[in-house]
Amino acid sequence: MDDLPPSPAQVPRHLLGDPAFVRSLRERDFTTVFAMAHDAGISFNRIAEACALKSERVSQIARGAAAVTALATVERIAGGLRIPGALLGLAAQPWEDTAVLSTESDHGEDPMKRRNLLRGALAAGLTAPALAALTAARTDVDQTLSPDAPEDLADLEAAAESYGYGYHGQQPTRVLADLVTDFTTLRPLLTVPQPAPVRARLCRTAGQMAGMTAIVLHDLGSRRESRGWFATAARAAAESGDPQLHAWVLAREAMVPLNYGAPRAAAELADQARHAAGTRPTAAAVLAAAVAARAYALNHQAEQARAALTAADALMGRLPEGERSDTWLTYGEQKHHVHLSHAFTTLGDTRRARESQQRALELSAPTSTMTRTLLNIDAAACSHHDGDTEQACRRAVDALTALPADYRTGLVRRRALDLYEAIPAQHHRERAVRELRDVVAG
Secondary structure: OOOOOOOOOOOHHHHHHHHHHHHHOOOOHHHHHHHHHHHHOHHHHHHHHHHHOOOOHHHHHOOOOOOOOHHHHHHHHHHHHOOHHHHHHOOOOOOHHHHOOOOOOHHHHHHHHHHHHHHHHHHOOOHHHHHHHHHHHHHHHHOOOOOOOHHHHHHHHHHHHOOOOOOOOOOOOHHHHHHHHHHHHHHHHHHOOOOHHHHHHHHHHHHHHHHHHHHHHHHOHHHHHHHHHHHHHHHHHHHHHHHHHHHHHEEEEEEEHHHHOOOHHHHHHHHHHHHHOOOOOOOOHHHHHHHHHHHHHHOOOOHHHHHHHHHHHHHHHHHHHHHOOOOOOOOOOOHHHHHHHHHHHHOHHHHHHHHHHHHHHHHHOOOHHHHHHHHHHHHHHHHHHHOOOOOOOHHHHHHHHHOHHHHHHHHHHHHHHHHHHHHHHHHOHHHHHHHHHHHHHO
């Protein structure tokens, strides 16, 4: 069967006849493949050596902590473990006895020849060559059917979910690089025909990733690029047929003009998001109402702002537990209080603003650097509103100087600049105010 030297991790023939092992090969469940090979006496180090994988990677796969999706890796595993290609849905490997495994006739599609080949292969029972021949026959037909979800799709959906947990102490630019790299892997999957449900999943994942890329760009202060990514996210969301994703994209997009001096445009987008989300208590619906409240407050529409805050609180009270986690794609209590903090600060309701700031800080992880800074700047703005401008400036300066330089841009700088510009000109020569100006300008 093999003219090459034996592989250090060649699986025994009895394993190739084990139905559980063959099933795991067919499903490319390499967690089970590696575990069963290990139980058969093949160490993970030998598997790593034979398959040109790092030992740590093999161990992760065997524990189910990592998956194999790249075709090149599947082919290396087939060669390293000497697994007939047909069992993995691959072409016959160079070392295989293709005369035994093939179900193709030398003279075209000759049913009698194929029947005789299968009978010969099965004469000795469900041996490895026989199972490979059966798999090859199935694969020949299976490849002509409508495809199931591409194997990479589940990985990309999981990646989108993990990005939703935010920065986790990483620099925004690093998160941005990883996000866009994974986003680009969707292109080849979107350019080939897919069944409608698969296409919807692909578009949904594209919408989520494009929306989160836009969020990072917004946080970094790149408004034009952010709007472009939100436009892509909106198109993907619309094609996915998921109205809640579309509402989420619109609500997040509304935060660009909201945070950069165009509250009327923000309110219009937030109203579109509220309409798209409907009246059900969903993460997108609460977000849209909260963003609308902030936009109305900045636009000096206090009555509408308070009505939107009441609606946001009511929706939050009915929000299902599954949508309350603290991610970009869901809407947790921490996020709710971050929005309330800014809305109440803008309205001048400093008592309620401070209550939300305190609760949001309690719920924010120490690694939520940008969020905690924005909350502290809100608190500084409350101090200014209550008449203690010096304390406001010192608190804002402390919050900004505690940040690494890479974080002292974009939204954080914009919020601190809003505070500085709210201070009457006659105070601009005071030491604390000048310190704030210098840090913001720096």
